[in-house]
Amino acid sequence: MKKSYGSTIPVLIVLGVIVVLWYGSAVLMNWSRQSDFYQRTDVTGVSFSQQLNDVLNQAKPLLPTPHQVAGELWKTVAQQAVTSKRSLVYHGWITLSATLLGFVFGTALGIGLALFIVYNNAMDRSMMPWIIASQTVPILAIAPMIIVVLNAVGISGLIPKAIISTYLSFFPVVVGMVKGFRSPEAIQMDLLHTYNASPYQTFIKLRWPIALPYLFTSMKVGVAASLVGAIVGELPAGGGSGLGARLLAGSYYGQTVQIWSALFAAAALAGGLIIIVSLAERLTIRHMGARSA
Amino acid sequence: MSRLQNILAVIAGLMALLALALPYGQIGDMQAMSWNHWPLILVLLASVAALIVWYRDMPFAAVGVLAALGGVVLMELLPQFDYALGGYWAALVAFWAMAWLFAERLSRAIAKGKVAERPYGILIPLIFGAAILTVWEAITLGANIPKVLLPAPSAIWDVLLANVPILVADFQQTFIKAVLIGYGLGCGVGFAVAIAIDRSPFLKAGLLPLGNFVSALPLIGIAPIMVMWFGFDWPSKAAVVVIMTFFPMLVNTIAGLNGSGEMERDLMRTYAAGYWQTLFKLRLPAAAPFIFNALKINSTLALIGAIVAEFFGTPIVGMGFRISSEIGKLNVDMVWAEIAMAAVAGSVFYWVVVLIERAVTFWHPSVRGGRA
Numbered sequence: 001m002k003k004s005y006g007s008t009i010p011v012l013i014v015l016g017v018i019v020v021l022w023y024g025s026a027v028l029m030n031w032s033r034q035s036d037f038y039q040r041t042d043v044t045g046v047s048f049s050q051q052l053n054d055v056l057n058q059a060k061p062l063l064p065t066p067h068q069v070a071g072e073l074w075k076t077v078a079q080q081a082v083t084s085k086r087s088l089v090y091h092g093w094i095t096l097s098a099t100l101l102g103f104v105f106g107t108a109l110g111i112g113l114a115l116f117i118v119y120n121n122a123m124d125r126s127m128m129p130w131i132i133a134s135q136t137v138p139i140l141a142i143a144p145m146i147i148v149v150l151n152a153v154g155i156s157g158l159i160p161k162a163i164i165s166t167y168l169s170f171f172p173v174v175v176g177m178v179k180g181f182r183s184p185e186a187i188q189m190d191l192l193h194t195y196n197a198s199p200y201q202t203f204i205k206l207r208w209p210i211a212l213p214y215l216f217t218s219m220k221v222g223v224a225a226s227l228v229g230a231i232v233g234e235l236p237a238g239g240g241s242g243l244g245a246r247l248l249a250g251s252y253y254g255q256t257v258q259i260w261s262a263l264f265a266a267a268a269l270a271g272g273l274i275i276i277v278s279l280a281e282r283l284t285i286r287h288m289g290a291r292s293a
Numbered sequence: 294m295s296r297l298q299n300i301l302a303v304i305a306g307l308m309a310l311l312a313l314a315l316p317y318g319q320i321g322d323m324q325a326m327s328w329n330h331w332p333l334i335l336v337l338l339a340s341v342a343a344l345i346v347w348y349r350d351m352p353f354a355a356v357g358v359l360a361a362l363g364g365v366v367l368m369e370l371l372p373q374f375d376y377a378l379g380g381y382w383a384a385l386v387a388f389w390a391m392a393w394l395f396a397e398r399l400s401r402a403i404a405k406g407k408v409a410e411r412p413y414g415i416l417i418p419l420i421f422g423a424a425i426l427t428v429w430e431a432i433t434l435g436a437n438i439p440k441v442l443l444p445a446p447s448a449i450w451d452v453l454l455a456n457v458p459i460l461v462a463d464f465q466q467t468f469i470k471a472v473l474i475g476y477g478l479g480c481g482v483g484f485a486v487a488i489a490i491d492r493s494p495f496l497k498a499g500l501l502p503l504g505n506f507v508s509a510l511p512l513i514g515i516a517p518i519m520v521m522w523f524g525f526d527w528p529s530k531a532a533v534v535v536i537m538t539f540f541p542m543l544v545n546t547i548a549g550l551n552g553s554g555e556m557e558r559d560l561m562r563t564y565a566a567g568y569w570q571t572l573f574k575l576r577l578p579a580a581a582p583f584i585f586n587a588l589k590i591n592s593t594l595a596l597i598g599a600i601v602a603e604f605f606g607t608p609i610v611g612m613g614f615r616i617s618s619e620i621g622k623l624n625v626d627m628v629w630a631e632i633a634m635a636a637v638a639g640s641v642f643y644w645v646v647v648l649i650e651r652a653v654t655f656w657h658p659s660v661r662g663g664r665a
Binding site: 006007010011013014015062120121122124125126127128129130133135136137138139140141142144145148149152153220221224227228231232235236243244247248250251254256259260262263266267270271274 | 297397414501601644
């Protein structure tokens, strides 16, 4: 017996359960703090529903409730001028620009390296092991150093963050594109050989188109990694702007609602970027004449 | 020799001649020339001679030995002068080109089957790594790059040796406690939840898209929240690691459990195998490549999570703490020592997982087939 569900309804139901669990744990985690607060301020005779209401709307809760986070998001996204330092759109844009710059560099670097590796056997043998090894290194650890050292020589702002994003996003592209450029089969290469195709023509007509699906798959991974790089790159510049700086400021001042809203903004950015890459993928694949799966 | 190899040989020869003619270093008021230093002039002359004699067909052993000797001489020269002059840089380029030529010749020889893959193939990445370190050392010391910008590898090594107790304490705090415990818990729970969900198509349909989405999110951002909940010590870092490693494990295990073919499942049914028997004899082994994929991804994520979480508050020990506090004092060489340790720890962790994977999934084509 096989039942097929669309995935929309199950996802919505699971989301609903998560929201309910979230409210439940918010009440559990914040309840005793509210009781402490009543004791300290000598408030007595609070009814259960009154305390429940207070618990759900604490100023600095241990776990903010969904409606608090949503309210904060609404306040900082819709009710602020986009240029204001209080606007989450402003901070999101700072992070997004570093992400995009690093992502573009990382993708270009990745494709370039993959070309070298595919066309030169010595490059393949000497660099590929190190490229793979470089990713077993917790590279985000050097983010603060890149930021501070570049700042010491007068480079600050977008570029240092973009460098970290580049480093994180080039790897999936290299690995994916090496695989992609190598995916033409011998019989296809032979056909182009009988056409007397030049290496350049072989690349444009066969290797590049056949590698495109691999490119988009790795770009989806790369853009997510790039965003992580930009956010972590903003941590050392405390008090600056960007989603990472919002996280850090929130943790310094115990502004949990601010932390959670920055987190959700980051999640929305990541989701949006991946959706954009997927759209570009679908358009490109359709343009190339493939039937959509 | 191919065109690239010819170009490399010409560059190496011209640069070696240039190195013979130009002063290599400033010592006080004097400019030292190559004939002031017999090993340098010897290896330069030998290189030029070899490049001319074997212009048409350079044996890889000859160019390799010359490049290695050249590297050693260049390193040995470094402490002898105040700063490097043109001749030194020309020699550096010459030996770099020769190391590259060596890699080209050797990989050509391996491709033609003249040389065995097994011991010689590994030489090429090793030479590449050694060349990078040599150039790094030569540029930082030869051009007197300020330590704050980029310390020399030898300086980093000295700092590393001088601070072993601190580094060991940091390693224990971050790796042994936060990373290993978090990694074990996160992967274990992810695996268990995947097995539990697997029986319900409804939960699978609901959780899989969410899990995929969540594993693409910058989960590292929950670090400040975890520090708030679990305090400054290692449990908060382990919690970050648990959350970061949970989703890749969940998604990959579910994908892997669906990986066994319809045919094999039918076979198990004809054996009248129960759910658990099918799980242990067929579906888990078939899922092993996916599970190890998650374990590998998670090994890197775990270390990153623990280190970055320490940027948000720690007791005064730990790799992330050391990095952020030493960078504040501009002790860049100590930061590099810490990063070197993190790099070694991360690589060893990764390769241990790979070794276990090879032992467990010995039947998989990617393990049997040699180079992936």
